[in-house]
Each structure stands twice: as C-alpha cells, then as structure tokens.
Amino acid sequence: MKIVLVGYMGSGKTTVGKELSKYLGFRFLDLDAYIEDKTGMKIAAIFKEKGELSFRKLEHQFVLEILENNLDVVLSTGGGTPCYSGNMEVISRHTNNVFYLRVSIPELVKRLSKEKSKRPLIAHIEDEALPEFFGKHLFERSPFYSLATHTIPSDGTPQDIALEIKSRLR
Ligand SMILES: Nc1ncnc2c1ncn2[C@@H]1O[C@H](COP(=O)(O)OP(=O)(O)O)[C@@H](O)[C@H]1O
Numbered sequence: 314m315k316i317v318l319v320g321y322m323g324s325g326k327t328t329v330g331k332e333l334s335k336y337l338g339f340r341f342l343d344l345d346a347y348i349e350d351k352t353g354m355k356i357a358a359i360f361k362e363k364g365e366l367s368f369r370k371l372e373h374q375f376v377l378e379i380l381e382n383n384l385d386v387v388l389s390t391g392g393g394t395p396c397y398s399g400n401m402e403v404i405s406r407h408t409n410n411v412f413y414l415r416v417s418i419p420e421l422v423k424r425l426s427k428e429k430s431k432r433p434l435i436a437h438i439e440d441e442a443l444p445e446f447f448g449k450h451l452f453e454r455s456p457f458y459s460l461a462t463h464t465i466p467s468d469g470t471p472q473d474i475a476l477e478i479k480s481r482l483r
C-alpha cells in the first residue's frame with residue numbers, strides 16, 4: 314500500500330509521515346530528503362545554484378521513481394509537489410490514499426517562523442508578512458491539494474493526525 318501526504322510547507326508532512334510509517338511498519342520516504350540524497354545537494358542549494366525550475370524537474374523525476382519502485386511506503390511530498398508537472402495525476406495513478414494535511418494560517422506562522430532558512434520560498438520574508446504571503450500562496454495552491462482523496466484538519470498533534478490517517482486507509 315502506498316500512502317502519500319501532501320499540503321503546504323509546515324503542514325507536518327515530514328513529521329506525520331514518519332509517525333504514520335512507525336504505526337504501519339512501512340518504509341518512510343521524504344521526497345525532499347530523497348532528492349538531497351540522490352543529488353548530494355541541499356534543497357536550498359538546488360534552488361540557489363540551479364533555480365526552482367530544475368528543482369521542480371527533479372521533484373517530478375523522483376516522485377515517479379519512488380512510486381514505481383516501492384510497494385509499501387509512506388511518502389511525504391514537498392509543499393509544491395502537487396502544483397507542478399501533473400504530479401497529482403501521477404500520484405493518483407498509483408494510489409487512492411492521498412492525504413491533504415490542512416493547517417490554519419496562524420498555526421503555519423507559529424511552526425514556520427523558526428524554520429524559514431530551510432525553505433527558500435519563505436527565507437527572505439519578514440515574520441510580519443508571513444500571514445499575507447501564506448494566504449495568497451494557499452489560495453493558488455489549494456485547488457491542487459484538494460485533489461487529494463482525503464483532507465485531514467492538521468492543527469492537532471502529529472500522533473492524532475497519524476492515527477486519523479490510519480483509520481481512513483482502505
Ligand atoms: N502537528 C504538529 N503540531 C505542532 N508542530 C508540528 C506538527 N507537525 C509538524 N510540526 C512542526 O512544524 C515544523 C514543520 O514540520 P514538517 O514536518 O517539516 O512540515 P512539512 O514537511 O509539511 O513542511 C517542524 O518544526 C515540526 O516539528
């Protein structure tokens with residue numbers, strides 16, 4: 314069984330994916346970590362040295378590779394993965410278990426204001442400007458996230474979110 318987590322930066326895809334994989338005894342793969350592993354470069358360095366377009370191409374190549382080569386896996390994508398290269402269609406071809414972790418803007422601000430440097434798209438945004446940026450960005454991206462088969466309200470604890478996902482698997 315393949316389980317794919319999607320959602321905005323800071324929605325907890327990496328954290329919840331790890332937790333869920335422990336509950337299920339499945340392999341856990343994080344797309345960003347996989348790309349870093351395969352390229353030997355940090356995500357921030359790929360954006361800086363090769364540009365976002367190159368990153369999006371790598372993301373598409375490796376999401377395909379992961380889904381084609383793993384039978385039982387929990388895959389945490391990056392926040393932009395669903396929005397490029399027809400990736401939601403690719404994912405949906407491999408599994409019905411696609412979960413959108415939906416988080417409120419105040420919660421995203423709380424989680425991400427400490428972690429901007431790892432995320433090139435928000436690294437240069439002042440904390441006070443984050444709510445407006447997230448609001449606009451989510452407006453653009455939500456239609457892609459909503460293609461997931463399930464939407465999970467995800468302001469709660471990683472454990473509760475992982476258990477809610479587990480209860481919805483089919
Ligand atoms: N459910 C949660 N409640 C509180 N903090 C969380 C939760 N999930 C993740 N976090 C924290 O938010 C930050 C971003 O989480 P992460 O799993 O990297 O999100 P994503 O992979 O979606 O960008 C991390 O500091 C993480 O510890």
Ligand SMILES: O=C(O)C1=C[C@@H](OP(=O)(O)O)[C@@H](O)[C@H](O)C1
Nearest residue numbers: 321322323345391392393432433
């Ligand atoms: O939203 C995005 O476009 C991105 C989200 C990041 O992953 P997380 O959602 O795990 O932070 C990472 O893939 C890259 O910085 C781009």
Ligand SMILES: [Mg+2]
Nearest residue numbers: 326327345390
């Ligand atoms: Mg992540």
